[in-house]
Amino acid sequence: xxxxxxxxxxxxxxxxxxxxxxxxxxxxxxxxxxxxxxxxxxxxxxxxxxxxxxxxxxxxxxxxxxxxxxxxxxxxxxxxxxxxxxxxxxxxxxxxxxxxxxxxxxxxxxxxxxxxxxxxxxxxxxxxxxxxxxxxxxxxxxxxxxxxxxxxxxxxxxxxxxxxxxxxxxxxxxxxxxxxxxxxxxxxxxxxxxxxxxxxxxxxxxxxxxxxxxxxxxxxxxxxxxxxxxxxxxxxxxxxxxxxxxxxxxxxxxxxxxxxxxxxxxxxxxxxxxxxxxxxxxxxxxxxxxxxxxxxxxxxxxxxxxxxxxxxxxxxxxxxxxxxxxxxxxxxxxxxxxxxxxxxxxxxx
Ligand code: ADP
Ligand code: MG
Numbered sequence: 234x235x236x237x238x239x240x241x242x243x244x245x246x247x248x249x250x251x252x253x254x255x256x257x258x259x260x261x262x263x264x265x266x267x268x269x270x271x272x273x274x275x276x277x278x279x280x281x282x283x284x285x286x287x288x289x290x291x292x293x294x295x296x297x298x299x300x301x302x303x304x305x306x307x308x309x310x311x312x313x314x315x316x317x318x319x320x321x322x323x324x325x326x327x328x329x330x331x332x333x334x335x336x337x338x339x340x341x342x343x344x345x346x347x348x349x350x351x352x353x354x355x356x357x358x359x360x361x362x363x364x365x366x367x368x369x370x371x372x373x374x375x376x377x378x379x380x381x382x383x384x385x386x387x388x389x390x391x392x393x394x395x396x397x398x399x400x401x402x403x404x405x406x407x408x409x410x411x412x413x414x415x416x417x418x419x420x421x422x423x424x425x426x427x428x429x430x431x432x433x434x435x436x437x438x439x440x441x442x443x444x445x446x447x448x449x450x451x452x453x454x455x456x457x458x459x460x461x462x463x464x465x466x467x468x469x470x471x472x473x474x475x476x477x478x479x480x481x482x483x484x485x486x487x488x489x490x491x492x493x494x495x496x497x498x499x500x501x502x503x504x505x506x507x508x509x510x511x512x513x514x515x516x517x518x519x520x521x522x523x524x525x526x527x528x529x530x531x532x533x534x535x536x537x538x539x540x541x542x543x544x545x546x547x548x549x550x551x552x553x554x555x556x557x558x559x560x561x562x563x564x565x566x567x568x569x570x571x572x573x574x575x576x577x578x579x580x581x582x
Contacts, residue, residue, distance in 0.1 A: 266328050266358035269351055276411055277304025277400055278420035280356055284395050286346035287353070288312035289435065290333065291393060294451070294550045299423055299440045303417030305400055305408065313392040316368035319375035322384055325364060326377065328354035342544050346509060353395075360400045366393040414442075422446060426461050427510040430503055430519070430537060433457030458488050458537045462501045468494065475577040485543040485573055490535035492527040493582060500535035507541055511550065512556045516540075519567045523574035540570070 260268070273278060281298060288296045291314025301307040317325050324330045331350030334340050340348060343435040356362055357379040365387050367374035374389035395436055401408035411417055418441045425447070429437045433454045449460050455474060462472070471494055476486035490500070504516045516538075548559040560566045 240480070261280070262328065263358050266351075266354045270355035270359045273352070273355055274359060274400075275524035276420060277308060277417050280304065280308050280360075280397055280400065281310070281421040282424045282428065283352035283356065284308070284397075285425060287395075288314055288393065289428065289432055290345045290347055291315045293392065293435060295436045295438075297438045297440070297472075298420055298421070298493070300418055301442065303411075303414030303419050303441075305411065305414065305417065306398070307507075308397040308400070308421075309394065311392065311394040313390065316371070316391055316393055317364070317366040318368045318371060318417040319384055322364055322366065322375060322377040322504070323382070324354050326357045326362065326379055330354075333498050342551060343549065344507075344544070348550075354399055359403055361398040361402075363396040363398070364393070365378070365389055365396075386489035408509065418446075427503065430457055431505050431508045431510065431539070454486075455488065458503075461503070462488070462535060462537060473577060473581050475574070477573060482546060483540065483569070485538065485540050485570060487538040489538075489574065489577060489581075492524065492532075492534060492578065494525075495528055495532035495534040497532060499532055502533070502535060502538040505537075505539045506547060506558050507544065507549070508539075509558075510521075510556075511558050513558055515563050515567055516570070519570035521569075522571035524578060526575065527578045538570070540566075542566075 246364075273283070277300065281300070281304065285296065285298070288310055293312035293314035294567075295313050297309075297311045299307070299311075321332075329350045331348060333345040333350075334343060334347045353362070353364070361380070362379040363376060363442060364379075365374055365376035367389055369391060372475065374387045375384055376387040377384045401411075409472040422439060422441065425437065425439055429435070429449060433452045433456065436451045437447065437449045438445065449457065452460065459472065462468075472488040472490040473491060474486075474488050477484055504511055504520070505515075520536065520538070527536060542560075546561045548561075
């Protein structure tokens, strides 16, 4: 037997005998959330995404994000949205509790970014989470600290503030998979960019390590896409705007990077389906097809495309982070995008 303390041997033999037969037990609730967190909370930016989506679902007009130590020490998202009344604060942190859907019919028609009721519970299961909120009906704000479960009166304007502290305190092993604070902050800011591009009417402000790194006022969609694509004035002028207008079932609009500006590595490419950022094979292929005649095959153009489609023609409930979608008629969607955009680009000269 290799060297090992008697203690270790004892533990190993106990495990071995237990492996023979352990009775089936339901998982404790917190453990279920921690398992879900393992899947959804890959890095600080994943928390940022969930908190921003919640703020947008609450019809906020202004959203602020603050991150410290790349989000590992602290992530704070504050909004001026609808808020949560005090008697529902605990439910907000409860798994599978949501205000967004009530039935399968509502799931199939869902317009909100969230609907699973899992994000806050997952986050609170792996990090201290302080939820402070004030709805229109409340005379003052209330706060709930996930570590104590206590709800207390607090000060604060209408809206919600979620603070996530020491994200990896309980799971230091996970922290080892993360990159430097600067890189993680970059991921969080990119996540905000993705979310914010689809919500031009909302103003955003981001502070990282005490520094304001992004401040976008309420804008038109074209202005916001230009801000989001980080286009300098010159590049911004070369972007080609298009809009199919509302047809019976869909609308396709956005800005296309001029083929002459294409680069050898993949640049800013954003695709949204019903306001949700997606990374989808079919849509990527449709974009490649659209550019095929005007672009050298190993160059990558930048673009930002919004596809709005009747909710019953698309299923968003196929991926926990909802990066993928499933269309009722994928080929029709592919052809529509490829043909429409090839046509736009043909005119670009
Ligand atoms: P989901 O977004 O899928 O419903 P979450 O765990 O993200 O699940 O949030 C749970 C609930 O908490 C939401 O359904 C919503 O009612 C409430 N909530 C969360 N964040 C906010 C916010 N920023 N403003 C208002 N309500 C919020
Ligand atoms: Mg949510």
